[in-house]
Amino acid sequence: GENVEQHPSTLSVQEGDSAVIKCTYSDSASNYFPWYKQELGKGPQLIIDIRSNVGEKKDQRIAVTLNKTAKHFSLHITETQPEDSAVYFCAASLATSGTYKYIFGTGTRLKVLA
Amino acid sequence: EPEVTQTPSHQVTQMGQEVILRCVPISNHLYFYWYRQILGQKVEFLVSFYNNEISEKSEIFDDQFSVERPDGSNFTLKIRSTKLEDSAMYFCASRDGPGPLHFGNGTRLTVT
Numbered sequence: 001g002e003n004v005e006q007h008p009s010t011l012s013v014q015e016g017d018s019a020v021i022k023c024t025y026s027d028s029a030s031n032y033f034p035w036y037k038q039e040l041g042k043g044p045q046l047i048i049d050i051r052s053n054v055g056e057k058k059d060q061r062i063a064v065t066l067n068k069t070a071k072h073f074s075l076h077i078t079e080t081q082p083e084d085s086a087v088y089f090c091a092a093s094l095a096t097s098g099t100y101k102y103i104f105g106t107g108t109r110l111k112v113l114a
Numbered sequence: 115e116p117e118v119t120q121t122p123s124h125q126v127t128q129m130g131q132e133v134i135l136r137c138v139p140i141s142n143h144l145y146f147y148w149y150r151q152i153l154g155q156k157v158e159f160l161v162s163f164y165n166n167e168i169s170e171k172s173e174i175f176d177d178q179f180s181v182e183r184p185d186g187s188n189f190t191l192k193i194r195s196t197k198l199e200d201s202a203m204y205f206c207a208s209r210d211g212p213g214p215l216h217f218g219n220g221t222r223l224t225v226t
Contacts, residue, residue, distance in 0.1 A: 034214050043118075043205050043217035044157060089157060101170055102147075102215055104157040 002027040002094045006105030014113050019077045021108045023090035026071070032093035033073045034102070035064060037086045044089055048075070080112045116140045118218035120206050126224045127196055135191045135221045137206030146189045147207040147215060148181065150174070157205065163189065196225045 003026040013019045025033075031052040036044035050057045050064045050073065057064050063076040077084055090105040119138045127133050139146050148160040162169040163181055171179075180192045189208075193200055203222050207215040 032212065036217075041219070043207075043219045045217070046214045049214055101159055101162055103159065106156045 002030060002092055002103040004090060004092050004103050004105040006090050006108060008108060009106065010109045010111070012111045012113060013080050015082060016079055019075075019080055019084070019110055019112075021075045021088055021090070021110070022072065023074070023092075023105050024070075024072050025092040025103075027092070027094055028068075028071065030092040030094050033064070033066060034091050034093070035062075035075050036089045036091065036104075038089060038107075039086045047088075077110075080110075082112050082114050085110055085112045116216075118206055118208055118216050120204075120218035120221050122221060123219070124222045124224070126226065129198060129225055130195050133193050133196055133223065135193075135204050135206075135223070137189045137191070137218060138187050139189055139206065139208030140210070140216055141187070143208035143210045143216070145169075145209045146181075146183070147209075148191045149205045149207060149217075150202040151205065151220075152202045160191075160204075193223075196223075198225050201225045 006023045034049035035047050037047045038044045048059050048062050048064050050066050055066055061078045066073040087107045087109050089107050091102040094101050121136045146163040149157050150160055151157045159172050161171040161175045161181055178194045182190050201224050203220040205217050205220045207217045209215050
């Protein structure tokens, strides 16, 4: 089945610096890759997503890149702020009988130091 | 903005007891999911539900688990005889079509 690896598990950056989180997936059939932010005591919240027909997508300070050949995708956060501190999860969507089961990575705890 | 709501936020139960976790998905969504997250670990798929039946389930979702959509708004997860290792955050999620999952804030289940 699908497997999603995520690195690093923890990441500390100074406020204003950039943060990059990387994921790899195993199933070449996956075609949808969302990123979720999870704050303490809350459920995962979608922050950005990308489909396999696109190589890059940007939304203000957040961007995601996808390399289908290498089966890699990455989250880039620029000009980090303390409120960006959270756990970030990548996911790969495997279309199975039309239900699109999501497989999540292991998460990255991002700390933005003021 | 519409959201997925889950109740209760925290449930404490004794080993061997039955629990029902409740969810109200976003009203026009058609696909429903339960995920769980053991403390500090990744979010794991349990089950997906569409058109009033289970679409797919994981190895975790054994005979002790069941899901139901008893009416047009609620979606429940039942654990018949809880074990200590069932202690986790349980997240309900829903989506409409091939779009993103929308998660609730979860129910923290503590089995003592």
